[in-house]
Amino acid sequence: xxxxxxxxxxxxxxIMVGSGGVGKSALTLQFMYDEFVEDYEPTKADSYRKKIxxxxxxxxxxxLDTAGQEDYAAIRDNYFRSGEGFxxxxxxxxxxxxxxxxxxxxxxxxxxxxxxxxxxxVGNKCDLEDKRKVSLQEANDxxxxxxxxxxxxxxxxxxxxxKVFYDLMREIRARKMDENKTNNGRGKDKSKKKKxxxxxxxx
Amino acid sequence: MLFVVSKVYKMEFSKEPNFDMLTAKxxxxxKYVKKLSQNYVGGSELQNLRRKIKSLSEETSSNLKKNxxxxxxxxxxxxxxxxHLESEMYQLSYLLSEQKSLLSALSTTSILEDxxxxxxxxxxxxxxxDFEEENKQKLAAILEKVEGCKELLEVPGRTFLYEGDxxxxxxxxxxxxxTVHVYLFTDGFMITNRNSNSRGxxxxxxxxxxxxxxxxxxxxxxxxxxxxxxxxxxxxxxxVFQCSSNSNKKEWLDKFDQAKKTRLAQEQQKRESITEKxxxxxxxxxxxxxxxxxxxxxTIHPEWFLDIPEELDVCVAQRHFEEALxxxxxxxxxxxxxxxxxxxxxxxxxxxQRKVEQRQNSLTEVLMKELEVNPDKSLQGGLxxxxxxxxxxxQLGRETQSCNLFLKLxxxxxxxxxxxxxxxxxxxxxxxxxSSVVFTNMCHMSDEFLRAFPDSPACASAYVVxxxxxxxxxxxxxxxxxxxxxxxxxxxTECIILVRTQCERLYGYGIDLCYxxxxxxxxxxxxxxxxxRDKLIDSIKLRALDDKWIPMNLHSKSSLGRxxxxxxxMGLNLESYVSGDTWLQLTASTLSFTKMFLSLLNDCMKLKTxxxxxxxxxxxxxxxxxxxxxxxNALRTELNQEQRTFLTKxxxxxxxxxxxxxxxxxxxxxxxxCQTLQKLRKEYVAxxxxxxxxxxxxxxxxSSEFI
Ligand SMILES: Nc1nc2c(ncn2[C@@H]2O[C@H](COP(=O)(O)OP(=O)(O)OP(=O)(O)O)[C@@H](O)[C@H]2O)c(=O)[nH]1
Ligand SMILES: [Mg+2]
Numbered sequence: 001x002x003x004x005x006x007x008x009x010x011x012x013x014x015i016m017v018g019s020g021g022v023g024k025s026a027l028t029l030q031f032m033y034d035e036f037v038e039d040y041e042p043t044k045a046d047s048y049r050k051k052i053x054x055x056x057x058x059x060x061x062x063x064l065d066t067a068g069q070e071d072y073a074a075i076r077d078n079y080f081r082s083g084e085g086f087x088x089x090x091x092x093x094x095x096x097x098x099x100x101x102x103x104x105x106x107x108x109x110x111x112x113x114x115x116x117x118x119x120x121x122v123g124n125k126c127d128l129e130d131k132r133k134v135s136l137q138e139a140n141d142x143x144x145x146x147x148x149x150x151x152x153x154x155x156x157x158x159x160x161x162x163k164v165f166y167d168l169m170r171e172i173r174a175r176k177m178d179e180n181k182t183n184n185g186r187g188k189d190k191s192k193k194k195k196x197x198x199x200x201x202x203x
Numbered sequence: 204m205l206f207v208v209s210k211v212y213k214m215e216f217s218k219e220p221n222f223d224m225l226t227a228k229x230x231x232x233x234k235y236v237k238k239l240s241q242n243y244v245g246g247s248e249l250q251n252l253r254r255k256i257k258s259l260s261e262e263t264s265s266n267l268k269k270n271x272x273x274x275x276x277x278x279x280x281x282x283x284x285x286x287h288l289e290s291e292m293y294q295l296s297y298l299l300s301e302q303k304s305l306l307s308a309l310s311t312t313s314i315l316e317d318x319x320x321x322x323x324x325x326x327x328x329x330x331x332x333d334f335e336e337e338n339k340q341k342l343a344a345i346l347e348k349v350e351g352c353k354e355l356l357e358v359p360g361r362t363f364l365y366e367g368d369x370x371x372x373x374x375x376x377x378x379x380x381x382t383v384h385v386y387l388f389t390d391g392f393m394i395t396n397r398n399s400n401s402r403g404x405x406x407x408x409x410x411x412x413x414x415x416x417x418x419x420x421x422x423x424x425x426x427x428x429x430x431x432x433x434x435x436x437x438x439x440x441x442x443v444f445q446c447s448s449n450s451n452k453k454e455w456l457d458k459f460d461q462a463k464k465t466r467l468a469q470e471q472q473k474r475e476s477i478t479e480k481x482x483x484x485x486x487x488x489x490x491x492x493x494x495x496x497x498x499x500x501x502t503i504h505p506e507w508f509l510d511i512p513e514e515l516d517v518c519v520a521q522r523h524f525e526e527a528l529x530x531x532x533x534x535x536x537x538x539x540x541x542x543x544x545x546x547x548x549x550x551x552x553x554x555x556q557r558k559v560e561q562r563q564n565s566l567t568e569v570l571m572k573e574l575e576v577n578p579d580k581s582l583q584g585g586l587x588x589x590x591x592x593x594x595x596x597x598q599l600g601r602e603t604q605s606c607n608l609f610l611k612l613x614x615x616x617x618x619x620x621x622x623x624x625x626x627x628x629x630x631x632x633x634x635x636x637x638s639s640v641v642f643t644n645m646c647h648m649s650d651e652f653l654r655a656f657p658d659s660p661a662c663a664s665a666y667v668v669x670x671x672x673x674x675x676x677x678x679x680x681x682x683x684x685x686x687x688x689x690x691x692x693x694x695x696t697e698c699i700i701l702v703r704t705q706c707e708r709l710y711g712y713g714i715d716l717c718y719x720x721x722x723x724x725x726x727x728x729x730x731x732x733x734x735x736r737d738k739l740i741d742s743i744k745l746r747a748l749d750d751k752w753i754p755m756n757l758h759s760k761s762s763l764g765r766x767x768x769x770x771x772x773m774g775l776n777l778e779s780y781v782s783g784d785t786w787l788q789l790t791a792s793t794l795s796f797t798k799m800f801l802s803l804l805n806d807c808m809k810l811k812t813x814x815x816x817x818x819x820x821x822x823x824x825x826x827x828x829x830x831x832x833x834x835x836n837a838l839r840t841e842l843n844q845e846q847r848t849f850l851t852k853x854x855x856x857x858x859x860x861x862x863x864x865x866x867x868x869x870x871x872x873x874x875x876x877c878q879t880l881q882k883l884r885k886e887y888v889a890x891x892x893x894x895x896x897x898x899x900x901x902x903x904x905x906s907s908e909f910i
Contacts, residue, residue, distance in 0.1 A: 078419035
């Protein structure tokens with residue numbers, strides 16, 4: 001088992017969430033293949049895997065691109081469970097998509113039961129500045145309230161595309177290292193942490 | 204084995220008038236042979252008879268083989284015939300239902316020709332029925348192909364959608380794992396594996412059935428060199444499957460989508476119908492969809508969660524225990540999550556939590572019933588059959604209970620197994636058989652136990668207590684069977700050694716009961732040793748009465764030779780006692796004592812345990828002393844000089860030669876020489892010179908009150 005782990009670079013599981021048409025797939029494809037897809041074809045659930053160099057370390061990223069369309073909302077839980085980090089995307093040209101991020105955030109916290117889950121708030125389509133409906137201030141405030149970073153991207157111009165994926169992976173990696181430490185230190189620390197977290201949430 | 208042989212005899216020898224006895228009900232081979240040998244005198248006649256019996260037995264076994272083969276062929280043919288019949292029955296029933304529908308259609312059309320709309324309606328219904336029928340047949344067919352999925356039919360409304368072979372891929376390594384055959388139903392996804400020991404019909408073995416609502420399908424667009432794959436997320440597992448082609452993958456994804464959508468629609472429908480039926484419910488907080496007041500404050504629970512108590516009932520009733528357990532877990536996880544994230548008391552949540560707890564208790568009860576010992580229940584499946592219930596109970600955290608029940612089950616099985624061992628043949632045969640049954644079972648049980656409760660110290664100690672109890676029962680029985688006044692020490696020894704060897708088999712499982720066994724047998728063995736001693740002393744005294752103190756005449760050179768050889772094997776050299784062609788300068792009494800004493804010593808050495816050493820030493824001393832006293836007493840009587848010399852020679856033989864041999868043997872087994880025998884030798888050393896050892900202390904603590 002240890003051998004296997006040593007051979008395969010560590011795998012970080014990222015999930016793309018956000019309303020339909022905000023550019024989750026476009027961001028994914030730009031990151032994966034340096035391509036921008038003009039057509040809109042709603043996604044159900046697609047997965048991608050890529051080997052990358054993260055701060056000099058070989059790692060693998062597993063991207064799960066989920067459906068933004070409302071009719072899949074009921075089964076999102078099952079997808080979210082498998083994620084280690086989340087890119088929560090909205091389009092700066094559509095206020096509704098920004099409002100929806102609140103709901104996604106809550107669902108993720110409920111499913112993962114973890115306040116500190118690696119998470120980035122992403123405002124996409126920043127190349128369409130003239131059609132902006134969500135102000136930078138608004139978005140920054142929400143991110144601050146959640147205690148997460150906020151980044152604006154464009155799948156079209158590739159602005160900050162790599163940044164959001166790499167930043168999220170760094171968070172996931174840091175998180176995993178933390179967990180390892182506490183796990184190695186004391187065997188049953190996990191449950192403790194969970195309890196602590198519950199307390200925190202109740203208060 | 205004996206049983207089989209006698210059965211064979213019974214079957215075939217009945218034609219032979221000579222062998223009529225073989226068919227008798229109370230036939231026992233020993234008796235039979237005894238009787239035969241009474242009627243036939245002389246070696247050659249007996250040898251003839253033996254040849255005859257042997258040829259008969261050979262004939263029988265070849266006949267038996269033939270018969271078995273023929274039966275087997277017939278059996279195969281019958282099986283074929285049955286499967287033909289079965290398919291014919293299917294066809295027949297299909298034909299019949301078709302004709303029935305035709306007839307009913309005819310009757311309606313002919314009489315009510317003008318009522319077209321009704322007909323159409325009927326047709327529609329018929330179609331639906333046909334579809335249902337088809338689905339039923341499909342499920343039945345799956346049932347025949349897949350081993351271990353009997354519950355398939357138990358979910359009402361389950362419809363088959365799609366099936367096929369897929370290659371499972373390791374989700375982290377991207378290497379292929381195995382080929383699976385999978386089925387998609389409206390409510391679940393079933394994975395089966397190739398049946399490696401299939402004999403035709405059951406091609407696959409059931410692996411798992413995933414509930415569709417707990418499963419997420421992901422289209423794998425890019426996974427290195429793995430093409431045409433899709434992923435199933437079943438928390439916390441991820442399983443990746445590769446399809447044969449891209450179109451095949453599309454087909455699968457479409458079917459999954461279809462299944463999911465239908466299920467969602469069904470659930471929606473169900474939810475609506477419930478709210479329609481019970482308006483009171485829609486007004487209460489229980490129905491989250493229709494609650495305008497609590498929009499942001501109350502937690503909205505998913506449908507599956509609200510349904511969980513009923514689902515659990517169904518699962519338990521249908522004996523889908525694994526599913527029930529995973530539902531329980533799911534419900535608990537959900538409750539924990541939700542309770543920790545909401546600040547207020549949630550009545551729905553608390554209500555369901557209470558219900559779920561009830562269901563957990565009833566599931567535990569049902570599982571415990573499974574394990575209970577019941578006179579009506581056959582123990583046919585053995586402990587294997589208990590594995591499932593034990594595993595599930597352990598998962599429910601009821602290890603102590605399941606451990607107790609498991610051990611009770613073991614006890615009852617052991618008892619039935621023991622009852623099957625008939626008390627027939629010699630004591631040794633019976634004990635050999637019985638102890639083998641007891642300890643083989645105990646080994647097997649230990650194995651199962653270690654498998655079921657791998658690392659629980661509490662259970663392990665319960666097991667040790669159980670094992671020692673079983674051993675106690677066994678030894679109680681053993682003592683009754685073996686330690687009877689008529690049983691010789693040799694037989695007892697043989698039995699005890701048998702049992703000890705069997706008991707040592709448990710070492711392999713980390714259980715050493717030999718000490719306990721020895722402890723339980725100690726007092727009985729002590730008594731047996733004393734009884735043997737008394738018997739031997741009696742016989743020594745009897746022989747002493749006839750002792751004329753004359754050398755022994757063996758009448759022929761050859762029998763003298765044999766006698767010398769026999770003693771040489773015991774380690775005694777008699778050459779120096781030979782006089783003339785056939786005479787030995789020892790009495791018959793001395794020689795028979797020698798033999799008897801050495802065999803006693805032999806048994807003692809086999810039985811020896813530290814705790815028994817005292818009794819053994821005492822026994823050896825007393826028996827030996829009885830013989831020596833006989834010599835001593837004789838010396839006091841009126842004997843002529845020649846007899847005196849002869850007597851001294853005998854005494855010397857016993858005190859020097861025999862004791863030396865005995866000490867050697869004793870030392871080999873115990874590690875040091877026997878002190879009581881050493882003492883005895885010292886006490887009677889004067890006898891060797893023909894003097895009565897008056898100086899010795901008259902009564903030692905070893906001397907027996909029986910003399
Ligand atoms: N100008 C511009 N257009 C974008 C950008 N990102 C996405 N789009 C366009 O927006 C449309 C929707 O993009 P998708 O990536 O398919 O949206 P999605 O979030 O995956 O939608 P669902 O799969 O339905 O959840 C497409 O026509 C894209 O070309 C962007 O950064 N700038
Ligand atoms: Mg998409």
